[in-house]
Amino acid sequence: MPSNAAALWRQYRFERRLFWRNRSAAFFNFLLPLIFLALFGAIVSGHQNELDVIVPGIAGMSVMSTTFTALAYNLTFMREQGVLKRIRGTPLPSGVYLGGLALNAVTNTAIQIAIVVVAGRIFFNLGWPPQPLTLVVFVLAGVAAFALLGASLSYAIPSFEAAPAVVNSVFVPVILVSGVFFDVKHVPGFLRDIAQALPLEPLINGLTGGLVAGHGDINHHLTALAVIGFWALVGVVLAVRGFSWEARRA
Amino acid sequence: MIGGVASVETAIEVRDLRKSYGELEAVRGIEFTVRRGEIYGLLGPNGAGKTSTVEILEGYRERSAGHVSVLGFDPNDRPRELRARVGIVLQSSGIYNYASVAESLSHFAHFYPHPRDVDEVIELAGLTEKRDARARTLSGGQRRRLDLALALVGDPELIFLDEPTTGFDPAARRGAWQTIRSLRELGKTVLLTTHYLDEAQELADRVAIIKGGRILAEGSPSELGVGGGSRYRVAYANGDGDPTVIETDDPTRLLHELTGAALARGEQLRSLSVTRPSLEDIYLELTADA
Numbered sequence: 001m002p003s004n005a006a007a008l009w010r011q012y013r014f015e016r017r018l019f020w021r022n023r024s025a026a027f028f029n030f031l032l033p034l035i036f037l038a039l040f041g042a043i044v045s046g047h048q049n050e051l052d053v054i055v056p057g058i059a060g061m062s063v064m065s066t067t068f069t070a071l072a073y074n075l076t077f078m079r080e081q082g083v084l085k086r087i088r089g090t091p092l093p094s095g096v097y098l099g100g101l102a103l104n105a106v107t108n109t110a111i112q113i114a115i116v117v118v119a120g121r122i123f124f125n126l127g128w129p130p131q132p133l134t135l136v137v138f139v140l141a142g143v144a145a146f147a148l149l150g151a152s153l154s155y156a157i158p159s160f161e162a163a164p165a166v167v168n169s170v171f172v173p174v175i176l177v178s179g180v181f182f183d184v185k186h187v188p189g190f191l192r193d194i195a196q197a198l199p200l201e202p203l204i205n206g207l208t209g210g211l212v213a214g215h216g217d218i219n220h221h222l223t224a225l226a227v228i229g230f231w232a233l234v235g236v237v238l239a240v241r242g243f244s245w246e247a248r249r250a
Numbered sequence: 251m252i253g254g255v256a257s258v259e260t261a262i263e264v265r266d267l268r269k270s271y272g273e274l275e276a277v278r279g280i281e282f283t284v285r286r287g288e289i290y291g292l293l294g295p296n297g298a299g300k301t302s303t304v305e306i307l308e309g310y311r312e313r314s315a316g317h318v319s320v321l322g323f324d325p326n327d328r329p330r331e332l333r334a335r336v337g338i339v340l341q342s343s344g345i346y347n348y349a350s351v352a353e354s355l356s357h358f359a360h361f362y363p364h365p366r367d368v369d370e371v372i373e374l375a376g377l378t379e380k381r382d383a384r385a386r387t388l389s390g391g392q393r394r395r396l397d398l399a400l401a402l403v404g405d406p407e408l409i410f411l412d413e414p415t416t417g418f419d420p421a422a423r424r425g426a427w428q429t430i431r432s433l434r435e436l437g438k439t440v441l442l443t444t445h446y447l448d449e450a451q452e453l454a455d456r457v458a459i460i461k462g463g464r465i466l467a468e469g470s471p472s473e474l475g476v477g478g479g480s481r482y483r484v485a486y487a488n489g490d491g492d493p494t495v496i497e498t499d500d501p502t503r504l505l506h507e508l509t510g511a512a513l514a515r516g517e518q519l520r521s522l523s524v525t526r527p528s529l530e531d532i533y534l535e536l537t538a539d540a
Binding site for chain 1: 308309310330331333334336338340342343344345346348349357358360361362363384400404
């Protein structure tokens with residue numbers, strides 16, 4: 001039997017190849033952040049303060065959509081289709097299979113963050129990231145927390161038909177309160193408190209430090225990092241307890 | 251090897267198996283033994299406990315009580331070595347829609363220590379013409395054959411087939427039966443679940459009829475067919491033309507009496523027939539709701 005590392009690499013490459021074959025899904029996956037960047041870039045063009053808010057906001061949203069949303073959808077789809085059950089009946093270790101799915105999602109995150117960084121440099125006058133370490137640490141922390149929470153959420157989705165409603169009822173309110181499109185300072189106090197307790201606002205906080213000059217190094221964002229770490233732990237507990245390999249019987 | 255060798259002759263052993271879902275007792279003390287190299291059929295109506303039994307043997311479900319051994323392992327531990335030696339065809343399971351038949355098979359082949367040649371498996375499953383077709387373009391029957399191919403690519407010793415031909419047209423069923431028979435020729439052990447009598451009769455060396463979580467009868471299809479007290483069924487139309495059926499263990503005596511009485515009345519016994527009950531009759535009798 002192949003080693004787990006070789007099996008993981010093989011599984012990852014297989015998932016990657018199939019990801020590109022579903023052209024419409026692949027296309028919209030990368031088009032969405034570009035559309036948002038173009039739209040908001042046009043709306044606030046010339047107002048550097050607002051661009052400084054929008055670009056990290058969209059970077060944070062990209063982390064969430066490529067991991068949380070994508071895994072909640074994919075795992076629900078694979079579970080309801082019976083792919084998970086089939087895989088579970090083979091000698092492929094479960095961790096290797098799930099690792100392949102996670103790496104596939106993380107690759108999309110990396111591509112989207114690269115798109116946002118390059119667009120920020122070329123179109124939005126942000127320069128190259130002033131704090132690359134902060135950027136990388138927060139992207140990794142965000143990926144871990146949101147991937148685990150997405151896997152956990154799939155358990156709460158009873159059928160694939162219900163997936164868009166369930167996922168969007170979490171995704172849309174979270175991106176609205178977390179300051180993706182505006183500075184969270186303008187949000188009423190109680191909503192801001194909620195946003196700061198959720199993982200996206202702290203992620204955008206850290207990404208702002210990484211992408212926009214003048215927000216200090218990583219030491220200025222440790223509270224935000226701690227909040228994301230807390231959610232990653234919540235995600236571990238929920239994912240391990242709740243994960244299901246099989247479609248629920250009607 | 252730990253636990254890997256139980257018996258040279260026995261592939262599956264089930265003793266007093268029980269499974270409850272809350273209040274519902276789906277499996278109530280099932281016992282059977284599957285010998286190596288045989289095709290063993292579990293036959294029964296929907297909801298009889300077949301799938302619960304098989305899914306316990308496959309390692310998908312925990313049993314509530316009883317003893318189970320599959321190739322010498324306890325499937326509940328889900329040992330990787332057991333999964334490498336077993337092939338599973340589920341009633342319905344998803345495939346990678348965007349991968350071709352050959353790609354899926356060669357990907358799955360890498361999960362196993364000693365896989366079979368991919369093109370050989372494609373031919374065995376009758377998918378040669380669809381080798382490079384993506385799974386999403388396959389018909390229902392072709393997907394089912396891909397299910398079988400994916401279960402065979404690891405060259406398993408034991409194959410679980412859960413309702414393998416449901417939804418097939420008659421020609422496709424005969425094709426699938428031929429493939430399943432060829433597994434026996436390769437020395438494989440097959441546990442077949444089906445609610446089709448003809449399928450059990452065609453394929454299985456031995457059959458267990460399950461209903462309400464219990465085994466009602468077990469034996470070779472021909473033994474079961476003449477079982478139930480070796481009864482014969484004598485049918486004829488009486489003097490008023492009404493069909494009459496009499497079951498008997500002694501058809502010689504019964505026929506003598508019937509024909510003697512008819513001759514004495516100067517009548518004929520029209521539509522006279524003497525039959526032995528088929529597996530189907532036994533099955534319907536055993537599984538009828540009392």
